[in-house]
Amino acid sequence: MCNLRPGGGSPYFMTIHFFMIIIKQNRVRFCHFGKSWPALQPIPRSRVNLTLSNPSPANDLFRARNSCVKPLHVTLRSMNVRDAAASANGFAIRAEQVSRHYKMGEVLIRAVNEISLEVAAGEFLALLGASGSGKSTLLNLMAGLDRPTSGAIHALGRDLATMSSEDLATHRNRTIGIVFQSFQLLPRMTLEENVELPLRLGEMPRSERPAHVREALERVGLAARTRHRPTELSGGEQQRAAIARALVNQPKILLADEPTGNLDTKTGEEIMSLIAGIHRPPSGPGRTIIMVTHERGLAERYADRIVTLSDGAISREERLR
């Protein structure tokens, strides 16, 4: 299902269910079972944004494969998105009194409750805490995958609340790499196709993509496995491929949610070395890393700072380096 919204905050907002979208002579037309929708005039292509509802990394990736959304690749080019390099005052992420509450019947779950947290550009922050303490919820808010109930999140100086869901998808694509415990590779695609997806979403010309994909896969030691599908790889290799996919667009911030959670100790160590190398590479710019883990040992070895969450709030903060 797609949402369609004309650019510039037009008053109307509709959901397409069974419509055809035709781009012809630089105009977008909407047809409903062969008929033009009478309420809609053709809209200049430069003013149209299309996105899947329910933004999530899975949708960002799905969108690249979905034929109904192919015009997106054309229309996104004209989106009114400011460059992410806006003034950040030295902070990669700044959360101000951020809450995310869920209402479950009569019960209010305060998954994240008035958290304020600043993560410096180039810092490696570990988020520690028991299961259910709000780590993933906070990470998703910082990634722009979810919106807070109250409070504000700034990423590289931009207030995520001011961004439309289309802007957020573009922001995630350009600025943030995300790695999950369960890898989230698309099983029918080869590794190189999986890693190429963010480049397709970012509309990099087709001819330029292979070099970037190769470089990302080489960086994680998978240059020889480009034609393999995820199911043909070990868990560690799949996570390395997921890291390559997260890095291929050169994001300034890498968010990782229990990246070693599904791996044995030795493989987990390898993945942590890889992440440490991304944080401080021998050459080239480093990256801000925010990693959720429940393994204190890992956090102490690699992170600059540990923030511990309990019941949706910060209960402890330790500066290590």
Ligand code: ADP
């Ligand atoms: P952690 O990652 O630290 O294990 P989470 O951030 O996943 O914790 O969850 C924090 C709390 O919020 C938990 O009590 C969880 O059940 C609740 N929670 C998370 N997501 C939802 C949701 N979509 N709906 C309702 N409750 C949720």
Ligand code: MG
């Ligand atoms: Mg979690």
